């Protein structure tokens with residue numbers, strides 16, 4: 398019995414080590430031309446909120462912490478990034494047309510208002526991503542201003 402447990406533990410450890418070689422591709426890019434921060438005038442405090450609470454999953458640059466590189470956490474994190482970017486990619490803001498931006502602004506506002514974004518699993522580990530009422534208000538103020546600008550530009 399003791400031998401069986403020893404063998405089992407060794408198998409688990411070896412499997413864990415082998416799995417580490419199956420790393421998903423890192424979400425890191427040097428092309429930041431189209432990034433919303435380079436496209437729009439955004440107040441610094443709102444930028445910080447987007448950076449701390451959204452960019453890891455909704456841009457082409459994730460700030461990885463050490464354990465994000467450990468499989469299977471690495472796979473889970475990667476899935477969030479792939480699915481998140483599929484819905485909204487702040488790095489591609491420059492390639493979106495006015496109408497897409499209006500829809501995105503609405504979606505972002507709604508997700509923050511409903512507190513469905515940032516994801517709970519994320520704020521659990523990233524405390525600075527938890528938004529206070531003041532932070533939400535600051536984001537809404539910018540979103541509403543930008544939204545109006547975009548709508549006006551469409552109807553001109």
Ligand code: HEC
Pocket residue numbers: 447450451452453454455476477478480481484485504505508509514515516518519
């Ligand atoms: C841990 C990763 C992660 C973080 C952080 C995150 N998101 Fe998301 N987001 C996702 C994923 C995954 C989806 C797609 C699946 C879903 O809707 O749950 C998504 C979907 C969305 C959508 C589309 C929702 C829809 O159904 O139309 C919007 C808008 C959005 N996120 C905005 C934000 C904003 C704004 C922030 C920051 C305040 C943020 N997200 C932070 C992972 C994340």
